[in-house]
Amino acid sequence: DAKTTQPNSMESNEEEPVHLPCNHSTISGTDYIHWYRQLPSQGPEYVIHGLTSNVNNRMASLAIAEDRKSSTLILHRATLRDAAVYYCILNSSGGGADGLTFGKGTHLIIQP
Amino acid sequence: NAGVTQTPKFQVLKTGQSMTLQCAQDMNHNSMYWYRQDPGMGLRLIYYSASEGTTDKGEVPNGYNVSRLNKREFSLRLESAAPSQTSVYFCASRVHRDTEAFFGQGTRLTVV
Numbered sequence: 001d002a003k004t005t006q007p008n009s010m011e012s013n014e015e016e017p018v019h020l021p022c023n024h025s026t027i028s029g030t031d032y033i034h035w036y037r038q039l040p041s042q043g044p045e046y047v048i049h050g051l052t053s054n055v056n057n058r059m060a061s062l063a064i065a066e067d068r069k070s071s072t073l074i075l076h077r078a079t080l081r082d083a084a085v086y087y088c089i090l091n092s093s094g095g096g097a098d099g100l101t102f103g104k105g106t107h108l109i110i111q112p
Numbered sequence: 113n114a115g116v117t118q119t120p121k122f123q124v125l126k127t128g129q130s131m132t133l134q135c136a137q138d139m140n141h142n143s144m145y146w147y148r149q150d151p152g153m154g155l156r157l158i159y160y161s162a163s164e165g166t167t168d169k170g171e172v173p174n175g176y177n178v179s180r181l182n183k184r185e186f187s188l189r190l191e192s193a194a195p196s197q198t199s200v201y202f203c204a205s206r207v208h209r210d211t212e213a214f215f216g217q218g219t220r221l222t223v224v
Contacts, residue, residue: 044204100204102154
């Protein structure tokens with residue numbers, strides 16, 4: 001399975017933008033880039049996903065490098081409720097085993 | 113909509129006991145999944161069901177069995193619980209492998 005690399009933790013201030021990086025140098029053409037987050041004592045929550053173009057939704061933006069070997073999740077204005085572990089996952093739409101492969105993610109700390 | 117519902121939320125078992133974790137989704141999703149999450153780790157896939165009537169092993173299937181009872185329900189059974197199965201178990205569902213996944217709130221299982 002294609003893997004991703006994320007920093008273990010990041011810290012940001014409330015009401016400031018947050019850029020969470022992810023490297024996926026072995027990404028294949030059929031891999032979508034998915035982001036999930038997990039708040040304390042909860043199940044993971046879908047944030048956003050994309051294939052090649054940048055994507056925006058009400059929660060965040062996803063910026064994908066032109067060579068697709070890295071991506072950045074952007075929270076435009078962080079709040080205390082955004083403190084969570086953020087997972088960058090490659091989801092293959094091609095053949096092979098189904099399911100999402102979670103790494104350890106990035107623990108995002110938001111300072112008031 | 114309730115989304116993905118897991119029961120029970122908490123359970124304590126003695127070594128060697130059996131139990132079944134229940135999962136139901138009301139979103140008419142085709143694919144369903146069982147994950148486990150150990151402290152400080154990401155989620156690991158135990159089993160999945162890409163459609164009603166099919167099940168497949170994930171990364172860590174040993175010691176578990178599953179049943180896709182119908183389109184809504186996907187259960188996970190521990191036949192003879194071991195302390196190594198102490199974990200938080202998450203059920204998830206999605207329309208198909210290319211779409212976003214929705215997770216339940218988890219079952220916290222302790223085997224003593």
